[in-house]
Amino acid sequence: MSEDPEPARNISGGAAGGGSAAEFDPETAGTRAEAVVDRLGELYWTKTYGGRDALECLVRTVLSQNTSDKASQPAHDALMERYAPGGEADEEDDGGDLAAALAEADQSTLAETIRPAGLYNQKSETLIALSKRVLEEYGSAAAFDEFVREADPETVRETLMDMSGVGPKTADCVLLFAGGREGVFPVDTHVHRIARRLGVAPADADHEGVRAALERAVPEAKCGFGHTAMIQFGREYCRARKPACLDDPEACPMADLCDQVGVDLESGSVVDPADRASDDARS
Numbered sequence: 001m002s003e004d005p006e007p008a009r010n011i012s013g014g015a016a017g018g019g020s021a022a023e024f025d026p027e028t029a030g031t032r033a034e035a036v037v038d039r040l041g042e043l044y045w046t047k048t049y050g051g052r053d054a055l056e057c058l059v060r061t062v063l064s065q066n067t068s069d070k071a072s073q074p075a076h077d078a079l080m081e082r083y084a085p086g087g088e089a090d091e092e093d094d095g096g097d098l099a100a101a102l103a104e105a106d107q108s109t110l111a112e113t114i115r116p117a118g119l120y121n122q123k124s125e126t127l128i129a130l131s132k133r134v135l136e137e138y139g140s141a142a143a144f145d146e147f148v149r150e151a152d153p154e155t156v157r158e159t160l161m162d163m164s165g166v167g168p169k170t171a172d173c174v175l176l177f178a179g180g181r182e183g184v185f186p187v188d189t190h191v192h193r194i195a196r197r198l199g200v201a202p203a204d205a206d207h208e209g210v211r212a213a214l215e216r217a218v219p220e221a222k223c224g225f226g227h228t229a230m231i232q233f234g235r236e237y238c239r240a241r242k243p244a245c246l247d248d249p250e251a252c253p254m255a256d257l258c259d260q261v262g263v264d265l266e267s268g269s270v271v272d273p274a275d276r277a278s279d280d281a282r283s
C-alpha cells in the first residue's frame with residue numbers, strides 16, 4: 001500500500017467509501033490479471049470494501065446512469081438531505097427509514113430534487129418502484145441491507161437484477177460496496193475496455209465475459225480494489241480514445257504487462273479490441 005494516507009475524496013470514496021486498508025504482495029501474482037491488479041496497487045490506495053448502505057448504493061447507481069459523477073453527486077446529496085432519516089421529509093410518518101420515505105415520496109417532488117442527474121422523471125419513477133419493492137419484501141432499508149450482506153451472493157445478485165433498472169454492474173457494485181463481498185469484480189465501461197486491451201480477457205468478450213475472466217484470474221480479496229483502481233487507471237492512463245502509450249510508449253506504467261489489443265502505435269489508430277479481433281479473423 002502507498003505510504004501516503006488515502007485522500008478524503010478519490011474514486012474509492014475515501015474513508016466514507018467503507019472497507020479498510022489492505023496490503024497485497026506483488027511478488028506472488030499467479031496470473032497476469034493478478035499482476036495487473038498488483039501493479040495498480042503500486043499506483044493507488046489498496047483497500048477492501050463494504051459497509052455502505054445497500055439501498056443508498058442502489059440510489060447512487062440509478063442516479064449515476066447516463067451521466068457523470070459530477071452531475072449525479074449533487075442529486076444524491078439533495079435526495080439524502082430530503083429523504084434520509086433525519087432529513088426534511090422525515091417528519092412524515094415513515095419510521096425514519098429511507099425505503100419508506102422514498103416509497104411514499106411524491107414523484108414530482110423527488111424528480112425536482114434529483115434534477116441535476118438528468119432523466120429525472122424516469123429516475124424518480126425507478127427509485128420509487130425500487131423502494132416500494134424493498135419495503136414490501138424486506139420491511140425496511142436496514143433489513144434489505146442485512147440481506148445484501150448475509151444471503152448467498154448469487155441469490156443476492158439474482159434478486160437485485162430482477163429489480164427494475166438494475167443490471168449486472170449495479171448488482172455487483174451493491175454486492176461489493178454494501179455487502180463487502182470478496183470475489184466480485186464489477187465491470188463498467190473502463191474495466192471492459194482495459195481488460196480486453198491488456199489481453200487479460202478475450203477481445204470479443206461482453207461485460208459478463210470480462211467479469212468471468214477477471215473473477216477467475218484475480219484472487220477474491222483483490223477483486224474489489226481491482227475494480228475501483230482500474231476505473232481510475234482508465235481515466236488517467238488507458239483512456240478510451242487516447243491511451244497514454246499512443247504518444248509515448250513509456251508513459252504507461254502497465255506497458256510491460258499489456259498486449260495493446262486494438263492500439264496501433266505505428267499508425268496512431270485506436271479501435272475497440274473486438275474490432276481488432278474480427279479484423280484478425282478475416283485476414
Ligand code: SF4
Pocket residue numbers: 197198237238239243244245246252253254255258259260261263
Ligand atoms: S500500454 Fe496503452 S493500451 Fe496498454 S494499458 Fe497502457 S495505455 Fe492502455
